[in-house]
Amino acid sequence: MAGRPAMTLASQVCWNCKNGKRKCSKELPSCARCAKLLLRCDYDWTAGNNAPESSGAQSKASPASSIEAHTPPSLQSASRLLHSLSHGSPKSSGGEANIPSQVLSILIANGENVQSVTALYFRTIDVWLPILSPRRCVEKLENIASDNNPELSNLLLCMYLVTRQPGKPSGIKEMQTPVYFEAKTLLTTLTSSGNLSIEVIQAGVLLSLYEQGHGMIDVAQLTMSVCTRMAMKMKVALRAAPELQNTDFGRLWWGLVILDRHLNQVLSPEEIQLTVGSSSDGVPSMELPVDDEAHAGLVRPITMRTISGISAASRPTTRLGPFCRASEAAHLLGKVLDLVARSSYTNEMDEAKCRELDASLQALAMSLMQLAVNGWEECCAAIGLALSALLLLHVRTWELVRGSPGHDDRREIAGMALSSTTRMVIDISRRFHMDLAFIDLPALPLPATYAVYRAAILYIDFAGDEFLGPEWSENMKSLRGTLEYFGKRWNNTT
Numbered sequence: 001m002a003g004r005p006a007m008t009l010a011s012q013v014c015w016n017c018k019n020g021k022r023k024c025s026k027e028l029p030s031c032a033r034c035a036k037l038l039l040r041c042d043y044d045w046t047a048g049n050n051a052p053e054s055s056g057a058q059s060k061a062s063p064a065s066s067i068e069a070h071t072p073p074s075l076q077s078a079s080r081l082l083h084s085l086s087h088g089s090p091k092s093s094g095g096e097a098n099i100p101s102q103v104l105s106i107l108i109a110n111g112e113n114v115q116s117v118t119a120l121y122f123r124t125i126d127v128w129l130p131i132l133s134p135r136r137c138v139e140k141l142e143n144i145a146s147d148n149n150p151e152l153s154n155l156l157l158c159m160y161l162v163t164r165q166p167g168k169p170s171g172i173k174e175m176q177t178p179v180y181f182e183a184k185t186l187l188t189t190l191t192s193s194g195n196l197s198i199e200v201i202q203a204g205v206l207l208s209l210y211e212q213g214h215g216m217i218d219v220a221q222l223t224m225s226v227c228t229r230m231a232m233k234m235k236v237a238l239r240a241a242p243e244l245q246n247t248d249f250g251r252l253w254w255g256l257v258i259l260d261r262h263l264n265q266v267l268s269p270e271e272i273q274l275t276v277g278s279s280s281d282g283v284p285s286m287e288l289p290v291d292d293e294a295h296a297g298l299v300r301p302i303t304m305r306t307i308s309g310i311s312a313a314s315r316p317t318t319r320l321g322p323f324c325r326a327s328e329a330a331h332l333l334g335k336v337l338d339l340v341a342r343s344s345y346t347n348e349m350d351e352a353k354c355r356e357l358d359a360s361l362q363a364l365a366m367s368l369m370q371l372a373v374n375g376w377e378e379c380c381a382a383i384g385l386a387l388s389a390l391l392l393l394h395v396r397t398w399e400l401v402r403g404s405p406g407h408d409d410r411r412e413i414a415g416m417a418l419s420s421t422t423r424m425v426i427d428i429s430r431r432f433h434m435d436l437a438f439i440d441l442p443a444l445p446l447p448a449t450y451a452v453y454r455a456a457i458l459y460i461d462f463a464g465d466e467f468l469g470p471e472w473s474e475n476m477k478s479l480r481g482t483l484e485y486f487g488k489r490w491n492n493t494t
Helices: 015-019 032-037 075-085 099-109 114-123 134-141 150-162 178-192 198-213 217-237 248-264 322-346 351-374 380-401 408-434 447-461 470-487
Strands: 302-305 311-314
Touching: 015 032, 015 099, 099 114, 099 150, 099 178, 114 134, 114 150, 134 150, 150 178, 150 198, 178 198, 178 217, 198 217, 198 248, 217 248, 248 322, 248 380, 248 447, 322 351, 322 380, 351 380, 351 408, 380 408, 380 447, 408 447, 408 470, 447 470
Parallel strands: none
Antiparallel strands: 302 311
């Protein structure tokens, strides 16, 4: 049309379209696809490091991460990245420091974008581990293409990673994907460079969740140790903040407690080490978080007392929030773990504390079972933690007194408690199968898996004459079916 200026096009397709094998409009300054997906459109790339320079300027290497090549990052790239992220080094928009473009390239290569990752994350993981503020997180991520924020980029990559489900067949080796190595390398680089921020800790928690959920226990311990040390340092800086437990950091703190307790329960008594949220006697150093409605800014919370005796803020409703219940269960599990760890050098369990913890856990478990009528998402994680604590408490007692003379009563009580708790897990398993049509598989919480696994092992050990009988076989089939279903989400149950 006369008078209409000609559109200026780039001489080659942009990197994002090339990497995603999509048609590129080549418009300047951004192609149509990158503009729609809020991506940084980069036409200044070369196919290799030996490509000739263009227009007198040195061509940049491809912004793609090594994930596309299915190899871990090179030490040379990692060292340059560490230097560029260290204090006193300015953040540039290119080279190794341009983390957002690299992370977005990874998402595109896997058919995802910022919107799809956040939507899936807040529909699944956030249901039982709400350590991120949905509104603030989404607002920040909307500008990730323009803001060169490596901490936020790493968090986005970990959000994508932790929502991935294992394929079939898959094991630890299969779950250590190139994306996992990218997230791990970036987190290690950020922590090594001294970048202490809440996004770095949040990313570490999600990475540890992925590692725990897929059987990488030793690696998860190291990741959790780094996260807890950073959280403790940040907590000191925030100690004067009012109602710290109800802030984003407070929820992150209790998320650390939940995963720390879940991780420790699979260790031997000699290896147990509670790294966050407890003193030597298991008392938390922060009050429980409020329920979800109060955290969203509704009616100002009032103080209530929980079953465990520690205070929590809650709206005057008939229930505490799911996260508060899970935090309370994790607190009690921490007390049990503390007793078990002490027993490794005393060879006995404090009888008075055992009775007190048993009563608290039984009361909590019963109240959670009543809440489960409204839907498993209300308390699935808390039920798993509470029942795991009961099983761990009485298994350790049984192990210490079964061969000791003069402890017949305690041995009998521990055996009855284990039988009762195992039966409770079986009943839950049966109800779980009845509700499968209403359960969102990606949202299944990791803490619920271990209780079912431990109960299945004990059901075999204590079978006696009932072994392979009709009722025993039917119950075992239910437990095995539950584990198989959880195994579709988390790899540590298979």
